[in-house]
Amino acid sequence: MQSSQKLALALTLVLIWCLAHSLVESRRWRKSVQLNLHRETNHTKILSSFHNQKLRLKEKLSPTSTDVAISSISVSQTSVAKDNLFNSHNTEYYVTAGFGTPKSQPVTLLVDTASANLLVYSSDLVKQFCLHHNGYSSSESQTYQANGSPFQIQFASQDVLTGILSTDTFTLGDLVIKNQTFAEINSVPRVLCKRSNFDGVIGLGSSEIAVNGVKTPLDNILEQGLIDEPIFSLYVNRNASDASNGGVLLLGGSDPTLYRGCLTYVPVSKVGFWQITVGQVEIGSKKLCSNCQAIFDVGTSLIIVPCPALKIINKKLGIKETDRKDGAYIIDCNKVPRLPKIVFNIGWKDFTLNPSDYILNYSGTCVSGFSSLSDCNGAQTNDDGEDLNNIWVFGDVFFGAVFTLFDFGLKLVGIAPKV
Ligand SMILES: *[C@@H]1O[C@H](CO)[C@@H](O)[C@H](O)[C@H]1NC(C)=O
Ligand SMILES: *[C@@H]1O[C@H](CO)[C@@H](O)[C@H](O)[C@H]1NC(C)=O
Numbered sequence: 376m377q378s379s380q381k382l383a384l385a386l387t388l389v390l391i392w393c394l395a396h397s398l399v400e401s402r403r404w405r406k407s408v409q410l411n412l413h414r415e416t417n418h419t420k421i422l423s424s425f426h427n428q429k430l431r432l433k434e435k436l437s438p439t440s441t442d443v444a445i446s447s448i449s450v451s452q453t454s455v456a457k458d459n460l461f462n463s464h465n466t467e468y469y470v471t472a473g474f475g476t477p478k479s480q481p482v483t484l485l486v487d488t489a490s491a492n493l494l495v496y497s498s499d500l501v502k503q504f505c506l507h508h509n510g511y512s513s514s515e516s517q518t519y520q521a522n523g524s525p526f527q528i529q530f531a532s533q534d535v536l537t538g539i540l541s542t543d544t545f546t547l548g549d550l551v552i553k554n555q556t557f558a559e560i561n562s563v564p565r566v567l568c569k570r571s572n573f574d575g576v577i578g579l580g581s582s583e584i585a586v587n588g589v590k591t592p593l594d595n596i597l598e599q600g601l602i603d604e605p606i607f608s609l610y611v612n613r614n615a616s617d618a619s620n621g622g623v624l625l626l627g628g629s630d631p632t633l634y635r636g637c638l639t640y641v642p643v644s645k646v647g648f649w650q651i652t653v654g655q656v657e658i659g660s661k662k663l664c665s666n667c668q669a670i671f672d673v674g675t676s677l678i679i680v681p682c683p684a685l686k687i688i689n690k691k692l693g694i695k696e697t698d699r700k701d702g703a704y705i706i707d708c709n710k711v712p713r714l715p716k717i718v719f720n721i722g723w724k725d726f727t728l729n730p731s732d733y734i735l736n737y738s739g740t741c742v743s744g745f746s747s748l749s750d751c752n753g754a755q756t757n758d759d760g761e762d763l764n765n766i767w768v769f770g771d772v773f774f775g776a777v778f779t780l781f782d783f784g785l786k787l788v789g790i791a792p793k794v
């Protein structure tokens with residue numbers, strides 16, 4: 376065979392395998408559930424809150440949110456953990472859920488892939504400070520089981536959220552999850568309550584990073600046989616003229632009609648966070664990094680980039696440091712059609728972000744989808760001396776271009792271009 380024929384045959388085989396695989400995939404996941412995502416659509420709020428982003432990210436990347444949380448399980452019931460409740464307006468994707476029986480008390484939960492606990496405001500807290508929120512009232516539930524272990528979350532701003540652990544029935548879409556332990560938040564700085572649009576958080580990270588060692592909602596859903604496979608997938612919608620549709624969160628399944636071609640699977644490089652090794656990233660044939668570490672975080676709006684790479688990106692986009700406003704870079708909308716593509720090589724496959732994917736347009740104000748953790752003055756290291764600037768965070772800008780599957784059994788992430 377000539378090499379071109381060989382190539383054609385190889386491609387055909389890949390295509391057949393892929394089609395067969397998709398069919399098998401969709402049949403294999405008999406028990407799965409689809410949840411609709413909602414999102415923040417108030418552009419004023421989103422724009423004005425970018426400056427909170429770096430605060431939050433620092434928290435997430437700090438070792439206290441993982442290592443300390445894990446090591447504290449056996450030491451003390453009160454583990455100080457850090458989470459992302461602080462920032463609400465640029466963490467845009469929510470699901471509706473419910474707590475308790477016989478009446479399920481409805482709440483809106485922020486979807487977060489970089490934490491692994493379930494948190495909800497208590498009804499007492501809501502009555503005191505958070506009037507426009509929903510809260511959970513254990514006295515109105517017949518399935519409430521007291522636990523009472525203290526739970527605490529601290530933010531970089533020194534804001535502290537405290538609460539207790541409780542156990543009750545948790546309803547997510549059609550799924551009724553029994554004996555789910557969660558943090559009932561009963562103290563929160565007033566301003567946090569005002570700023571947030573959600574009543575709690577559902578962490579879809581894996582159990583290794585669960586604070587107090589609480590069994591994660593995903594693990595309970597799987598153990599109680601509500602889904603067949605230890606996977607979930609995310610399809611986020613970013614079409615501004617389709618504001619009510621935030622996309623879907625699929626628990627226990629995937630949906631081959633939402634992506635093109637095959638899923639490319641890559642192993643998780645740091646268990647807990649959905650962190651992987653990215654082959655390389657290129658902008659207009661200039662390499663930004665190779666074998667870089669990236670965390671998939673649907674709780675982050677932008678793509679967070681190490682400083683050296685951000686400098687190159689901004690130069691290619693014609694952005695100056697003075698264009699930085701509240702942690703994001705403003706760019707002239709007229710430049711957008713001439714901007715280069717950015718190519719991510721993941722699992723030996725290229726995923727391309729076009730300017731329309733990585734430039735956000737808020738009614739005529741264009742914002743680059745790339746930013747950094749800090750303003751790039753001086754190196755940022757965490758307590759372990761790990762250089763935080765080496766980590767990329769794939770936020771919603773990245774999720775806008777790809778369909779993502781998370782396998783918490785095999786510890787793999789699968790991605791494919793969205794339809
Ligand atoms: C959007 O957010 C801004 C700033 O928080 C607020 O002033 C405005 O009323 C909001 N608009 C809507 C339609 O909710
Ligand atoms: C939930 O907890 C109760 C009381 O501890 C127990 O009887 C029941 O079997 C548990 N149900 C599940 C599904 O784990």
Ligand SMILES: *[C@@H]1O[C@H](CO)[C@@H](O)[C@H](O)[C@H]1NC(C)=O
Pocket residue numbers: 614615616617
């Ligand atoms: C965005 O949503 C609108 C309204 O549903 C639809 O007409 C339009 O085709 C969508 N645009 C894209 C690029 O999908």
Ligand SMILES: *[C@@H]1O[C@H](CO)[C@@H](O)[C@H](O)[C@H]1NC(C)=O
Pocket residue numbers: 708709711712736737738739740
């Ligand atoms: C940005 O949005 C404005 C108004 O919504 C629109 O007129 C303009 O064409 C958009 N520009 C780009 C580059 O998408």
